[in-house]
Amino acid sequence: MQFSDFGLDSKIMSTVEHLGFSEPTEIQQQAIPAAMTGHDLIASSKTGSGKTLAFIIPAMQRLSKNRALSKRDPRVLILTPTRELAKQVFTQLRMFTSGSAFKAVLILGGENFNDQVKVLEKDPHFIVATPGRLADHLSQGHFYLSGLELLILDEADRMLDLGFAEQLAQINKAADHRKRQTLLFSATLDHAQVNDFALALLKKPKRIAIGSAHTEHKDITKRFYLCDNLSHKEKLLAHFIATEVHQQMIIFTATRADTDRLSTLLTQQGLSTVALSGELNQGQRNQIMDGFSKGQQKILITTDLASRGLDLINVSHVINFDMPKHTEEFVHRIGRTGRAGSTGDAISFVGPKDWISFKNVEGFLQQKLSFDTVDGLKAKFKGIKPKKPKVESKLKDNNKSVVIAKTPKSKKNVKNTFLAQDAGDLPVLKRKQIVAPQDIENTDVDEVD
Incomplete structure (x- = not known):
């Protein structure tokens, strides 16, 4: 497959060729057509697989072919977990917006807030941002998302790990309308919080998993x-x-x-x-x-x-x-x-x-890793052996060993407190007669929980 097979706008295709791209990567082959048809998307791919272009190209295509829902609101919002990644995405986006009618801005924490207000007042088409700072501007009414057409979450797992769930929910609510499309990219689809978040944000999404979170580049x-x-x-x-x-x-x-x-x-x-x-x-x-x-x-x-x-x-x-x-x-x-x-x-x-x-x-x-050595710099440390679990313990009494067997735990998840149980679930316990130590013979004694 070639980029020319996607049916891209001529200006977008010209930029792709100028950047020296001809054959799309695997994530691009699957994500670009799905996104261009308007589907919500949840996708995972390993680092360095080319996912940034997998959402920039369909975003540019959508703005080139469709009329805006609003004259003032941003049309595309791209959120990333860190300032460094946001800057990287913005740099690639500018390669496509340069020379076009579309304006793109970068909104990051740690930079002058008032300068950002002035930039947002110019009604940009694209916003690339970190969630915290963008949520601050949204709360103060410096821009609105009622006409947002495309919400892109890059490395959503990392954003959730960094504690941005509340800000993401706020942004989602501000742009919650039936014409909005959402693309969610994550390092793994096994992240429980990502899956729960995707259910709240996405509508009948297509799932794409390229490679595995457990694999890295063969190079x-x-x-x-x-x-x-x-x-x-x-x-x-x-x-x-x-x-x-x-x-x-x-x-x-x-x-x-x-x-x-x-x-x-x-x-x-x-x-x-x-x-x-x-x-x-x-x-x-x-x-x-x-x-x-x-x-x-x-x-x-x-x-x-x-x-x-x-x-x-x-x-x-x-x-x-x-x-x-x-x-x-x-x-x-x-x-x-x-x-x-x-x-x-x-x-x-x-x-x-x-x-x-x-x-x-x-x-x-999911692989056994081995260690190399450098002559003259070999380590005495050889690793830490895991502790063996204790199977049984012995109680010495009058020079006699009495084995205390571990009582197997019930399969039911019942907490060992009275208040945590219904009274009807409690077993009826009979009071045992007290036996003097000298009367104990070689008899196993059950440990009582």
Whole structure:
């Protein structure tokens, strides 16, 4: 299938060709036709699969072919969980709106509120935004969504995980009319809250699942290394920076403090390094990401802030200095490399504090992961063995062992409190006669709950 098979408007097709696209990705092949026919959509695909164009192209097609429902209200609203992802989506959208009659604006938290009010007063056709800041403007009546034609939720699972459910419900209510179309994209369709949310927002949606949330790019090589402590991790990091042939590298840490500390350490070693963390204001974050995307620095050190949405084609290596707290972030982190058909390397350090996260990632990917070693930097740490469950315990009395058998729990979910049960459900218990210890022979004693 080719993009020309979709029957796109000539201006849209011209932009697609100018960007060098000819054959759509799998998510684009399925999502674009479904969205162009007006269906609500709930779709999942792995990171880097091209889903941004999967909703931008049908949005542009709809505005090009259909009359607006309102002269003043925005026609398309695209919501993303983070400012970085919103900016990435906005950049791709501007490639299509440039030279057209359609205006697009970017509304982010952390930027000047009054400036955004002025932008919204110009009646844009497209709004790309983060939910929190957009809900603030909506509450104060700076714009209305009565004429909204297309609501797009990008990485809905992440928005819900970040606690934006209330703001999303507010936005949905403000644009709740029968002519609105909704496209929901999520990393996984197994997210219970996403499914519940989809039932409330979408009308008879088509479901599309490309690949699995448990799989990542085949062009990414994964390597794992056991570590004894922080110093050991730093020695391994220095080894890979010195020996791996890389273009640009992203190093993920668990905390902002680690991000700043590592950045200072590598800068002192003469390496071209920059740090990104949530405590920076939006202008500083934009400046850092713009500089890194232009190749001004070779190494970016960050928390999970940069794990999603950033399309940096020169990143050849991702290093997980710390394993992620949220298991699904592993796939998004390593998805920052191996983009646009290039190969990538993902290296992960696993110390005692990372072990549980590592085992969770192993279960999430549904595969047994092995460890590599570096000569001279082998770890003494070999992993943590799971504790064996206790089957039975013994009570010693007068040098005699009395086995206390565990009473099997009832299959019924009955709470062991009187007030939590109906009186009719309680068993009738007979009072047992008290037996003196010396009268007890080799008899098993049942444990009474």
